[in-house]
Amino acid sequence: MEVIHNTLDQSKLLSIIIPIYNAEAHLEECLQSVQDQEYANFEVLMIDDGSTDSSRDICMRYQSSDERFILIKTEFPQSGPAKARNIGLDMSVADYVMFVDADDSLRPGAIAKLMEYMGGVDVIIFEANIANDFPPRTVQRKLKESVTMNRLDLSSSLKILFGSIDHGAPWGKIFSRNFIGKQRFPENVRAGEDYIFNMSVFASRNSINAIHCSAHFYNYRVDDVNHKKNVQYTAPVVEAFLKFIQIFKTTSPKSAKYVAYRMGVFILSIENLKAKVEITRPSETYVNQQIIREYRDEIFQVEESTRRKAQFYVFEHMPKLYSWIYRISAH
Structure with a gap:
């Protein structure tokens, strides 16, 4: 991969889209981390999805003191993060998102360093710190690690997105508005809609100009609650994976295995949640079992963990035993 260098140009507007629902615990920390950025030419579209806590008040405070912060309310409460992000995309007039x-x-x-490299680039993918919580000093401390920018084509982008380290979330990227085009998040899906969005965007081009940034510019706080709530909304995501695997087999044959791998990991994660909360859907589990069997070779080409390979093997051959083992180990 080609290592590249560039200089900062603050003439390009960046839209930062933040879906918000009852986020008072960490919302101020989030908004302040954006407001404190050295790169000043941005707008923050705060999409409130009917919050019943103090989230709206926090947003209004930022809006009243900084014209770059814009509060928008969804028409119907709890429309979901996909709807909120789509509202932001439809309202944004910026060059980058x-x-x-x-x-x-x-x-x-973070933004200043990343925007240095956005000229003529479709997307920059960067790394995240992942933890249950972040002390304030961690959020406020400037990054000290070295920053390497590597040029990516479509094949290497799919490897970064869906390979052994998951970059399939909407965060951790700056998109060119032209690259997103008319693609939107599917609003009928409450878990995995981010995968569908990313696959749709990256499948819209036969070739792309992307960059992977090695620096951990984003702090991602793990929250298991929403995934538990949304376990019943997963079948459309698996169907989308299957569709895009076939597309990428044409446009990027060598990297379609990474999409198959991420589908396999997604299936296991859903089966794990079903086992943990004791939801049984035998017909869905049977379909997932057959999919793992069909794509086992591609999955194993990417998976490096012997333990994870064993999990795939047990689920493929004995799904009931797999669920029982996971349920016991989870408790």
Whole structure:
């Protein structure tokens, strides 16, 4: 991969889209981390999805003191993050788009460093710190690690997105508005809609100009609650994976295996949640079992963990035993 260098131009407007629902615990930390960025030419579209806590008040405070912060309310409460992000995309007039979750934060100087390289680039993918929580000093401390920018084509982008380290979330990227085009998040899906969005965007081109940034510019706070709630909305995501695997087999044959791998990991994660909360859907599990069997070779080409390979093997051959083992180990 080609290592590249560039200089900062603040003439390009960046839209930062933040879906918000009852996020008072960490929302101020999130918004402050954006407001404190050295790169000043941005707008923050705060999409409130009917919050019943103090989230709206926090947003109004930022809006009243900084014209770059714009509060927008969804028409119907709890429309979901996909709807909220789509509202932001439809309202944005910026050259570039970035998604941030309301309980996460940006490291100081993140946007300035990333925007240095956005000229003529479709997307920059960067790394995240992942933890259950972040002490304030971690959020406020400027990044000290070295920053390497590597040029990517479509094949290497799919490897970064869907390979052994998951970059399939909407955050952790700056998109060119032209690259997103008319693609939107599917609003009928409550878990995995980010995968569908990313696959749709990357499948819209036969070739792309992308960059992978090695720096951990984003703080992602792990929250298991929403995934548990949304376990029943997963079948459309698997169907989308299957569709895009076939597309990428044509446009990027060598990297379609990474999409198959991420589909396999997604299936296991859903089966794990079903086992943990004791939801049984035998017909869905049977379909997932057959999919894992069909794509086992591609999955194993990417998976490096012997333990994870064993999990795939047990689920493929004995799904009931797999669920029982996971349920016991989870408790």
